[in-house]
Amino acid sequence: MNNKFLKKKYFFTLLFTVLLLLVLAACGNDDNDSNNDTSNNASEGNNENTEVTVDSEMGQVTLPANPERVLAPFHEDTLLALGITPVAKWAIGESVQNYLEKDLQDLERIEWTMPLEQVLSHEPDLIILENSLDSYEGSYEEYSAIAPTYVMTEEVTKDWKKQLQVFGEILGKETEAEKALADYETKVKEANGELTEILGDETVAFMWVTGGKYFLFEENRHSANMIYSELGVNVPILVEELGEAGTAWDPISLEKLSELDADHVIILGNQKDEGIETLKNSNVWKNTAAVQNDQVYYIEDESNWTNSGLNASEQTIDELLETLK
Structure with missing residues (x-):
């Protein structure tokens, strides 16, 4: 067998060996990477906040x-x-x-x-x-x-x-909270524009009638706070004079309601409540500007108006727009 043939055979054997080693090394790396990935994923799973x-x-x-x-x-x-x-x-x-x-x-x-x-x-x-x-x-x-x-x-x-x-x-639920607040701000902005067109400079008062008693909303009482401060609705003078809302909500007398100078009045409460019946038959009430101009509106369910929250505020905005349109 000549030397030339032996050299060629030796060369191909060496080349095959080198290639085989490279392949095995690559497989080993893949296995290590796979194991590392598994370890990392397991670690991440273990570190998941509970x-x-x-x-x-x-x-x-x-x-x-x-x-x-x-x-x-x-x-x-x-x-x-x-x-x-x-x-x-x-x-x-x-x-x-x-x-x-x-x-x-x-x-x-x-x-x-x-x-x-x-x-x-x-x-x-x-x-x-x-x-x-x-x-x-x-x-x-x-x-x-x-x-x-x-x-x-x-x-x-x-x-x-x-x-x-x-x-x-x-x-x-951080993402949901951010989206809910952003959507609310958009709703407020749109409602503000609509109310400006509907009311102009006119004022609106809100009153809850229950158990024959009259509760006029102060500027910062429940939904009124949102309506006056966020929606930009103008405040009647009598409401301004009530001052800040306290912990207790004191009723206002029928005689005092004669001073209510609001252009619009929204009354919340059951239509069969004795207080509403008394209002409708009262000459004192009949002489107020809102009654004279047929700008008194009645809403049966006061629950969202006397609460605070995203749902309460959005429902109140919808009802306010629907009532005044």
Whole structure:
């Protein structure tokens, strides 16, 4: 066998060996990469947040992330705005927040005092309470023994926009909260333009009639705050004179209503209420500008008007526009 043939055979054998080693090395790298990816994914899965730590009225608290059974009595409006249905709805006896019933009608009621046995029966993953705990039957420690409990600060309790942001944070719904607020601002802007065309400089007053008594909304009382400050509706002089809304809502006398100089008056309450019957038969009331000009309107359900929240505000805007058009 000549040397030339041996050299050629040796060359091809060496080349094959080198190629084989390269292939094996590549396969090994692929396996390592695959193993690394699996390890990384497992690590990421292990690091997935199962808890969230937030500030509350009780200091920093650690809560479960993305709870499935949430109980937030009287603040179901905010939960619904985030696409969450609570495990029970706030009630005083048979009375509920009527404006939310289209979404909550099938839920069991929970008494506003939050009896511990009722709370326990709903098996919540998370309990959300207002900053003042005095109205609840149980203590913070007792509710916390049932489920992780978040107590809102006074600001979060009173400001539904801030509440929506905070609920979004603790419930893993930040994106939904941002979108809901952005959509609301668009709605307010559009409504502001429509009301300017409808009313011009005319004023509007809002009054709830119940149990034969008259409750005139101050500028910052419930939905009036949104209507006057955000929608830009002009305030009647008598309403300005009432000053800031206090904790208690005192009724106004029929005689005092004779001073109501509003161009338009929206009256909330059951048409069969004795107070409305008295108004319709009162010469004092009949001599007011709104009655004289046939600019008095009646709305049966006051629930969204006397509450605050995204749903309450949007329903009120829709009803206000529909009433005044």
